[in-house]
Amino acid sequence: MPCSSHTRNPFTAIETPAVGVTVENLSKSFGDHVVLHDVSFSVEPGEIFVLMGPSGTGKSVLLKHIVGLEAPSSGRVLVNGHDALAKETREQVRMAMVFQSGALFNSLTVYDNLALYPREHRVSNEAGIREKVMHALQILSLEDTAQKFPSELSGGMKKRVAIARALVMEPQLMLYDEPTSELDPVMSATISEIIASLKDEYHVTTLVVSHDRDLALNIADRVGIMMDGRLIFLGTPAELREPKDAQVAGFLYPKIDLKHPRFKKLET
Numbered sequence: 001m002p003c004s005s006h007t008r009n010p011f012t013a014i015e016t017p018a019v020g021v022t023v024e025n026l027s028k029s030f031g032d033h034v035v036l037h038d039v040s041f042s043v044e045p046g047e048i049f050v051l052m053g054p055s056g057t058g059k060s061v062l063l064k065h066i067v068g069l070e071a072p073s074s075g076r077v078l079v080n081g082h083d084a085l086a087k088e089t090r091e092q093v094r095m096a097m098v099f100q101s102g103a104l105f106n107s108l109t110v111y112d113n114l115a116l117y118p119r120e121h122r123v124s125n126e127a128g129i130r131e132k133v134m135h136a137l138q139i140l141s142l143e144d145t146a147q148k149f150p151s152e153l154s155g156g157m158k159k160r161v162a163i164a165r166a167l168v169m170e171p172q173l174m175l176y177d178e179p180t181s182e183l184d185p186v187m188s189a190t191i192s193e194i195i196a197s198l199k200d201e202y203h204v205t206t207l208v209v210s211h212d213r214d215l216a217l218n219i220a221d222r223v224g225i226m227m228d229g230r231l232i233f234l235g236t237p238a239e240l241r242e243p244k245d246a247q248v249a250g251f252l253y254p255k256i257d258l259k260h261p262r263f264k265k266l267e268t
Contacts, residue, residue: 005017005045005046006018007046007171007203007205008201008202008203009170009202010135010167010202011132011135016172017045018045018046018172018203018204018205019045019079019093019172019205020042020044020045020205021042021043021049021066021077021078021079021173021205022042022043022078023039023040023041023062023065023077024040024075024076024078025038025039025075025076026038026039026040026074026076026077027039027072027073027075028058028061028070028073034229035058036061036229037228037229038075038230039058039062039075039226039229039230039231040231043207044205044222046199046203046205047199047205047206047221047222048195048196048199048206048208048219048220048221049206049208049222049223049224050209050210050216050219050220050222050223050224051207051208051209051223051224051225051226052209052210052211052213052225053227054227054251055211057226057227057228058226059209060177060209062209063097063175063207063209065077066079066084066095066207067084067097067175068084068085068090071085079093080092080172093172093173094170094171094172095174095175096166096167096169096171096175097166097175097176097177098159098162098163098166098175098176098177098179099162100178100179100181102150102159102161102162103162104150104161104162104165106149107149109146109147109149110137110142110146110148110149110150110153110161111133111146111147113150113161113165114136114137114165114168115130115168116165117165117169118132118133118168132168133146133168136165136167136168137164139164139167140160140167140194142157142160142161142164145157155182155183155187156183156184156187156190156191159179159180159183159187160194163194163195163198167198171204173204173205173206173207174198174205174206174207175206175207175208176195176206176208176209177209178209178211179191179195179208179210180192180210180215188214188215189214192212192215195219196218208220216237216240217237217240217241220237221236222234222235222236223235223240225248225251227247227251232245233248240252
């Protein structure tokens with residue numbers, strides 16, 4: 001369960017209160033298409049919460065609501081007790097997003113990708129920025145990549161660089177969108193270890209959207225599963241190892257049926 005009520009800054013070791021997230025009766029529609037249906041859950045300060053579910057079920061849209069990029073059709077999202085859409089919330093709570101693609105700038109070196117945020121926000125002089133960037137790379141064992149370009153990196157290294165860039169923002173809340181997608185099993189396990197280690201080391205509140213069953217079962221404090229825009233399960237990894245709900249079991253432990261293959265049942 002959550003290990004601390006305070007987040008420790010990875011660069012200054014200063015502790016600040018850990019933040020929580022509350023999603024209350026959240027619904028979202030785009031025209032006539034309803035993406036989220038009355039979703040409610042909370043992420044406790046300092047925990048790792050993993051949100052799972054099939055593609056297209058609204059998980060990434062939900063993430064956008066938490067970081068204030070989408071407005072609910074109804075319901076609300078609170079970050080540290082304040083409306084996620086409010087400018088003051090984004091000013092008071094340091095949030096960092098690790099995108100599925102990494103979202104690195106290919107024209108910039110790894111160093112300059114990490115330095116971009118502190119330079120734009122003038123958080124320090126260039127010497128201070130260099131110290132922070134190199135420390136973030138050191139945390140992720142990426143010191144040797146500083147002068148490389150993203151095109152020179154493997155998929156796993158790009159994911160690690162994206163996480164290091166998020167760390168430079170000194171986050172109290174880390175959000176990951178499919179952090180292990182397109183990675184081999186060993187690198188997926190490595191990224192899972194990094195997410196858990198950052199939580200243990202800095203007590204940062206963590207919300208992960210993922211299809212990765214092993215990630216959820218091994219590092220999550222709690223797991224939510226969404227189907228068709230609805231939250232159908234909320235519980236611990238231990239409860240997921242032997243799920244009682246048929247939908248949950250079918251999603252987590254699908255059986256291969258060569259006599260009745262799924263693709264023949266799909267709508268065209």
